[in-house]
Amino acid sequence: MVITDRFTGTAVLLTGAGSGIGRATAVRLVAEGAHVFAVDADEAGLAGTVDAVSGAGHIVAHVADVSDEAAVVAAVDAAVADLGALDVLVNVAGIHRTTPIERLTVDDLRTLFDVNVVGTALFCREALRHLPEDGVIVNTASSSASHGNPFMTAYSATKGAVLAFSLSLASEVIGRGVRVLVVSPGSTATPLTAAVRFEGLDPAYYARIVSPMGTGKPEQIASTIAFAASRDASYLTGVDLRVDGGSHI
Ligand SMILES: NC(=O)c1ccc[n+]([C@@H]2O[C@H](COP(=O)([O-])OP(=O)(O)OC[C@H]3O[C@@H](n4cnc5c(N)ncnc54)[C@H](O)[C@@H]3O)[C@@H](O)[C@H]2O)c1
Numbered sequence: 001m002v003i004t005d006r007f008t009g010t011a012v013l014l015t016g017a018g019s020g021i022g023r024a025t026a027v028r029l030v031a032e033g034a035h036v037f038a039v040d041a042d043e044a045g046l047a048g049t050v051d052a053v054s055g056a057g058h059i060v061a062h063v064a065d066v067s068d069e070a071a072v073v074a075a076v077d078a079a080v081a082d083l084g085a086l087d088v089l090v091n092v093a094g095i096h097r098t099t100p101i102e103r104l105t106v107d108d109l110r111t112l113f114d115v116n117v118v119g120t121a122l123f124c125r126e127a128l129r130h131l132p133e134d135g136v137i138v139n140t141a142s143s144s145a146s147h148g149n150p151f152m153t154a155y156s157a158t159k160g161a162v163l164a165f166s167l168s169l170a171s172e173v174i175g176r177g178v179r180v181l182v183v184s185p186g187s188t189a190t191p192l193t194a195a196v197r198f199e200g201l202d203p204a205y206y207a208r209i210v211s212p213m214g215t216g217k218p219e220q221i222a223s224t225i226a227f228a229a230s231r232d233a234s235y236l237t238g239v240d241l242r243v244d245g246g247s248h249i
Pocket of ligand 1: 015016017018019020021022039040041042045064065066067092093094095096115119140141142143184185186187188189190191192193
């Protein structure tokens with residue numbers, strides 16, 4: 001892995017920083033010099049991320065539920081107060097549920113949309129009050145936003161919504177110089193995927209059709225998020241960067 005200094009002094013608010021892809025992103029961004037305001041609902045997870053960064057740079061842990069509007073407003077205010085600015089927002093926080101369509105509930109739908117869509121949208125709205133002309137937003141969708149997956153109707157719908165939201169937001173803020181990108185992971189080895197159960201499907205068969213290159217590592221998603229947020233991607237906005245091990249081939 002090549003680590004550069006693309007984020008020296010850059011103020012980043014990162015949600016979902018307490019586990020998996022968010023933790024790997026925190027480690028990567030801090031290694032490249034970012035000052036990271038790390039948000040998650042899981043206090044112990046955040047503490048683990050602060051440990052993983054292990055004194056390599058500036059990281060502050062902030063416990064908040066991304067689906068709680070008042071908590072989001074407070075988190076963004078606290079980030080700006082702590083970091084002195086806000087240059088980059090990275091929305092990674094998300095939840096997953098697999099449910100056969102016959103058993104899909106309103107609770108499944110509302111809970112998934114509250115965290116994955118409402119949380120992402122609220123952080124974008126609040127961060128845009130502070131982002132500078134060359135500010136960046138990176139939202140995490142999923143390969144399931146544009147690729148069918150059995151038992152994932154509700155989850156996939158939320159990720160399709162994150163993608164559509166982000167493309168429209170990119171066109172809305174392009175005039176002020178803010179870039180908005182989507183990173184769509186394929187199947188990645190994290191606690192989220194470890195908990196997924198695909199009823200009636202052979203997991204080995206499923207892994208092959210979903211990701212011909214095998215399951216991804218959180219660090220492989222984090223490096224793409226870092227690219228999207230960096231000046232290396234300065235001519236990219238309104239795109240979906242699918243990091244999915246070839247699942248769309
Ligand atoms: N792992 C995969 O295969 C995969 C594939 C495609 C997309 N994604 C997306 O990537 C993102 C990260 O997933 P991951 O695999 O690292 O999962 P993970 O479960 O390891 O991490 C998700 C983090 O989000 C936090 N979170 C959940 N609900 C929250 C809330 N209401 N408020 C604040 N924090 C909350 C959790 O506490 C956790 O720390 C998610 O948006 C997920 O949908 C993951």
